[in-house]
Amino acid sequence: MRDRATPNRDAYSLILEAIDVGTFKPGDRLVESDLAERFGVSRTPIREALQRLETQSLLARDGRSLIVASLDHNQMAELYAVRTELEGLAARLAARHATEEEIAVLADMVEEDRARLDDPKALARANRRFHKQIHLASHNRYLVQQLDLVHRSMALMATTSLAAEGRGTRALEEHGAIVDAIRRRDEEAAYKALRDHISVAFVTRLKLDAATER
Template identity: 70%
Template sequence: MPSTETGPTDAYRRILQAIDNGEFNPGDRLVESELADRLGMSRTPIREALQRLETQSVLARDGRSLIVSSLDHDQLGELYVVRAELEGLAARLAAQHAAPEEIRVLYDMIDADKKLMSDPKAMSRANKRFHRQIHLASHNRYLIQQLDSVRRSMALLSTTSFSAEGRPEVAMAEHNAIVDAIAGRDGDGADEAARAHISIAYETRLKIDAEGRNGS
C-alpha cells in the first residue's frame, strides 16, 4: 500500500532525494510554493524540511532565497578524507559482523551492477545502494548515522566519477575486492580495499573537475 505520509519528514526525504538524483543542482534556487505544488503538499512541511536542510548545510542562503549548496575544492578534499575513514571502518566491521546472507546480497549487487556499466547515472545510484548495504552490514548504528551525513554532502556533487572512461569496470573490481575481504573475515583487508576504492574515486573526480575547468 503506498505511503500517505505528507509531513516534514517525508518532505525532507523527497527534497533530498531530488537533489541526490540531480533534479536540483548546486546553485539552484528552491522555492517553497513551487516545491509544495511539485510534491503535492502544504507549505508548512516544506518550510520545515527546508529549514532542516539548511541546518545540515545541504541548502545555503543567497540573499532571501535558499539555494542548493556547492562544495569548493577544499571542502571536497575534506569530505573524501572523512568518507575514506568511515567507509574503511564500515568494511572492517562488516568483516566482523555481516551475516552470510548479507554477504551474498553484496555479491548479488555486484553481479547486477555489471549490467549497468554503460549508464553512469544508473551506476551512481547502484553504487550508493552497494555502499549503504556495507554500512548496514557493519551493524553499528552510530557509524551508519555518520555515513548518512556524508551521503547528504555527497548529494551536492553535480557529477559522478562513473562518467570517466573505464571507471565503472575498475569500480566493480574494487567492489569485488571489498566483498571478498568481508567474506573472508579479513578486517584489515576490507578496510584497506575500501579506503583504496574511495581514494581512486576521489582522484577520478578531481580529474573530471580539472577537465571541466580546462574545457570551459
C-alpha cells in the same frame, strides 16, 4: 511533474531525494510555493524541510533565496577524508559482523551492476546501494548514522566519478575485492580495499573537475 508525498515520504525526504538523484543540482533555487505544488503538500512542511536542510548545510542563502549548496575544493577534500576513514571502518566491521546472507547480497549486487556499466546514473544509484549495504553489514548504528550524513553531502557534487571513461568497470572490480575480503573475514584487507576504492574515486573526481575548468 508532481511527486506526491505519502505518509512515509515527507517533504524533507522528498526534497533530499530530489537533490540526491540530481533533479535539483548545486546552485538551483528552491522556491517554497513551487515545491509545495510539485510535491502536493502545504507550504508549512516545505518551509520546515527547507530550514532543516539549510541547518544541515545542504542548502545555502543567496540573498533572500535558498539554493542547493555546492562544495568547493577544500570542502570536497575534507569530505573525502572523513568518508575514507568511515567507509574503511564500515568494511572492517562488516568483515567481523556481516551474516552470510548479507555477504551474499553484496556479491549479487556486484554481479547485477555489470549490466549498468553503460548507464553512469543507474550505476551511481547502484553504487550508493552497495555502500549502504556495507554500512548496514557493519552492525554499528552510530557509524551508519554518520555515514548517512556524509552521503547526504556527497549529493552536492554535480557529477559522479563513475561517469569517467573506464571508471565503472574498475569500480566494480574494486567492489568485488571488497566483498572478497569481507567474505574471507579479513578485516585489514576489507578496510584497505574500501579505503583504496574511495581514494581512486577521489582522484577520478579531481581529474574530472580539472578537465571541466579548462
